[in-house]
Amino acid sequence: MTSPRQQHxxxxxxxxxxxxxxxxxxxxxxxVYLDSSLVLIFVLLVYLLGxxxxxxxxxxxxxGSTWSTAVAAGLLFFASVLAHELAHALVSRxxxxxxxxxxxxxxxxxxxxxxxxxxxxxxxxxxxxxPMTSLVLGITFIFLGTxxxxxxxxxxxxxxxxxxLAGLSPLATLMLWLGPVNVVLGLFNMIPGFPLDGGxxxxxxxxxxxxxxxxxTQVASDSGRLFGWFLMILGVMQALSGMVVQGLWLLLxxxxxxxxxxxxxxxxxxxxxxxxxxxRDLMRAHFETVPAQLRLADFIDEHLLQSSQLLWPVVEDSxxxxxxxxxxxxxxxxAERASTTVGQVMRSDLAAQTLAPNTDANQALLALTTRNxxxxxxxxxxVIGLLSQVDVMKRLALRQL
Numbered sequence: 589m590t591s592p593r594q595q596h597x598x599x600x601x602x603x604x605x606x607x608x609x610x611x612x613x614x615x616x617x618x619x620v621y622l623d624s625s626l627v628l629i630f631v632l633l634v635y636l637l638g639x640x641x642x643x644x645x646x647x648x649x650x651x652g653s654t655w656s657t658a659v660a661a662g663l664l665f666f667a668s669v670l671a672h673e674l675a676h677a678l679v680s681r682x683x684x685x686x687x688x689x690x691x692x693x694x695x696x697x698x699x700x701x702x703x704x705x706x707x708x709x710x711x712x713x714x715x716x717x718x719p720m721t722s723l724v725l726g727i728t729f730i731f732l733g734t735x736x737x738x739x740x741x742x743x744x745x746x747x748x749x750x751x752x753l754a755g756l757s758p759l760a761t762l763m764l765w766l767g768p769v770n771v772v773l774g775l776f777n778m779i780p781g782f783p784l785d786g787g788x789x790x791x792x793x794x795x796x797x798x799x800x801x802x803x804x805t806q807v808a809s810d811s812g813r814l815f816g817w818f819l820m821i822l823g824v825m826q827a828l829s830g831m832v833v834q835g836l837w838l839l840l841x842x843x844x845x846x847x848x849x850x851x852x853x854x855x856x857x858x859x860x861x862x863x864x865x866x867x868r869d870l871m872r873a874h875f876e877t878v879p880a881q882l883r884l885a886d887f888i889d890e891h892l893l894q895s896s897q898l899l900w901p902v903v904e905d906s907x908x909x910x911x912x913x914x915x916x917x918x919x920x921x922x923a924e925r926a927s928t929t930v931g932q933v934m935r936s937d938l939a940a941q942t943l944a945p946n947t948d949a950n951q952a953l954l955a956l957t958t959r960n961x962x963x964x965x966x967x968x969x970x971v972i973g974l975l976s977q978v979d980v981m982k983r984l985a986l987r988q989l
Contacts, residue, residue, distance in 0.1 A: 601661045620690050657758045685701050711788060777890075781845060878902055
């Protein structure tokens, strides 16, 4: 299950966080990350192929051939998912929407767009690119696999399935397993349930007709929730009938979809609430700073334990030279805190922890989530404010009132 989406503070339950994951490289300048949940699905997929599917196709294969083919199939499947997400990303770029990261996780993948499409045509083409890529890959794999299987494979498959499959080479086996799987992946993603690709296509069409993005998102999200609940009910029925593993899997996917659909609409409302708002409007203007020469023990007693502030700018002659939080303090053993200064442990990567006051509020929300820390608001190398998710939520509550 895959979908292109912009990441926000309230990511759908089950979706990977922006931070974390193992970076495995970059393609077309887009970083590719593997979420830790991918290990679970990879192991499960390889096990099902090696223990059930391929032994059924090839009962005479030695164990080494069976399991090596299963591992290769698992790797190629996730390469196919990556191709699906790359299609979203490359089409997004055609509409000047930057995608800096793709994350593969438990349910498939996410192409993390920096912003939402600005028009329904862009939304439609970006959303449909992934399923079309999966369908093209699927048809290509089936064509190659059938060619590798020989001229009589199709007729033999109809007459004697077991004999036809048993005669396949490892490469033909891979192609003829990957082909139908990619076709199913493409078709499943075209189901009109947001945030699946088909739900985004559905939203784009309603948006195109009505001209109302919010209304289109609400309708598409409702469709996604209904589809998620349908999968959950179907999963419970399968589990009760004895198909426990399949039932639990459908239940999990349905829960994920229903929650993701709800959160997608809430994210749109959140973005609309902050349209035209800058960081200067949201930041906390009353805050404490500390000098670099302050002993860490004194910092703890006089600042850390006496304030609700989470981030302290370290300044010298009113100029920002570093930042310190509880995390830096925890890294120093208690016995050494009296002889250690704030300047010795402060963060010096200021670019990663600061924002300009004219930064758009929605970009700030994304930065807060990505960095998982409050941010310092800096103008001409002077700190003029602090910003945390708590500050943003307070302002959101006031705007809604």
